[in-house]
Amino acid sequence: MVFYFTATGNSLYVAKQFSDTPISIPQIMRGKRRRFSDDTIGIVCPVFAGQPPKMVVKFLEESEFEAEYLYIILTYGHDESDSPEFTAQLAEKYGVFVDYIAAIKMVDNYLPVFDMEEETALEKNVEEQVKIAVQAVAERKRGVPEATKEQRKLHARVAKMNRLAPAFNNGSQIKVKEGCIGCGICAKVCPVGNFYVENGQAKRKQKTCEFCLACVQNCPQKAIGLRMADKNPKARYRNEHISLQEIIAANELQEEGEHERI
Numbered sequence: 001m002v003f004y005f006t007a008t009g010n011s012l013y014v015a016k017q018f019s020d021t022p023i024s025i026p027q028i029m030r031g032k033r034r035r036f037s038d039d040t041i042g043i044v045c046p047v048f049a050g051q052p053p054k055m056v057v058k059f060l061e062e063s064e065f066e067a068e069y070l071y072i073i074l075t076y077g078h079d080e081s082d083s084p085e086f087t088a089q090l091a092e093k094y095g096v097f098v099d100y101i102a103a104i105k106m107v108d109n110y111l112p113v114f115d116m117e118e119e120t121a122l123e124k125n126v127e128e129q130v131k132i133a134v135q136a137v138a139e140r141k142r143g144v145p146e147a148t149k150e151q152r153k154l155h156a157r158v159a160k161m162n163r164l165a166p167a168f169n170n171g172s173q174i175k176v177k178e179g180c181i182g183c184g185i186c187a188k189v190c191p192v193g194n195f196y197v198e199n200g201q202a203k204r205k206q207k208t209c210e211f212c213l214a215c216v217q218n219c220p221q222k223a224i225g226l227r228m229a230d231k232n233p234k235a236r237y238r239n240e241h242i243s244l245q246e247i248i249a250a251n252e253l254q255e256e257g258e259h260e261r262i
């Protein structure tokens with residue numbers, strides 16, 4: 001059993017290397033099922049500001065896992081900081097004991113700081129990192145990498161910045177610009193259902209936002225931007241192995257009762 005959260009496909013791509021049928025955390029969180037039992041359970045998600053996305057934290061908090069071996073794979077872009085150690089401690093707080101954690105460096109999709117054209121041109125040896133993690137899980141390797149003081153400090157600095165500038169975390173940065181054709185893709189890729197289309201134009205509800213950037217990155221018209229900082233508004237990203245349909249299947253609100261069957 002492998003669970004995943006994804007906005008631009010990195011974590012889904014990695015999850016697919018561990019299971020042919022990974023399970024979407026946003027879909028699970030819309031249903032009632034919170035008890036999971038299997039020999040091996042894996043969770044794959046991105047690092048947001050040094051820690052897992054809010055929804056993944058809630059998933060850990062609310063779920064009960066019965067497994068002989070439980071592992072977490074984090075995907076990140078430039079600096080994992082203390083995210084493996086932090087995530088293991090956070091999980092433990094909710095009674096989830098993690099046997100193994102690895103972090104995989106991939107394209108950094110954080111648009112306020114990174115230009116997606118430059119990012120996709122960088123060689124990060126993703127395949128090699130994935131191979132090592134898959135092998136480690138197959139061998140049931142144990143261990144959580146201990147963070148350095150500098151890594152912990154970096155995480156604390158980023159957390160403080162987020163407290164001082166909550167706009168970077170609560171979605172008020174996100175804005176529909178000119179060029180929207182009302183296709184509704186933003187509504188389908190948002191894991192919390194923050195968008196709807198009215199009179200051919202996308203509108204954002206004021207729901208708690210994960211600031212995952214799925215809406216911004218997957219808009220085919222590049223018609224969603226960020227108010228204060230958007231490194232290159234002309235460049236957007238989705239993992240080269242993952243289709244838009246897969247992001248939609250991961251995050252779109254299902255018909256009533258559909259998620260209960262997952």
Ligand SMILES: Cc1cc2nc3c(=O)[nH]c(=O)nc-3n(C[C@H](O)[C@H](O)[C@H](O)COP(=O)(O)O)c2cc1C
Nearest residue numbers: 007008009010011046047049050076077078079109
């Ligand atoms: C809001 C936000 C915060 C992020 N914070 C970090 C971070 O602290 N360190 C890092 O290396 N990458 C960070 N990233 C980059 C993502 O972790 C990385 O691109 C990840 O692989 C995206 O996964 P996905 O394609 O499955 O959504 C951040 C991305 C977003 C959107």
Ligand code: SF4
Nearest residue numbers: 180181183184186219
């Ligand atoms: S995805 Fe883009 S073009 Fe389509 S409705 Fe949303 S904002 Fe408009």
Ligand code: SF4
Nearest residue numbers: 190209210212213215
């Ligand atoms: S509104 Fe955009 S950034 Fe916020 S949760 Fe939805 S897709 Fe992610």
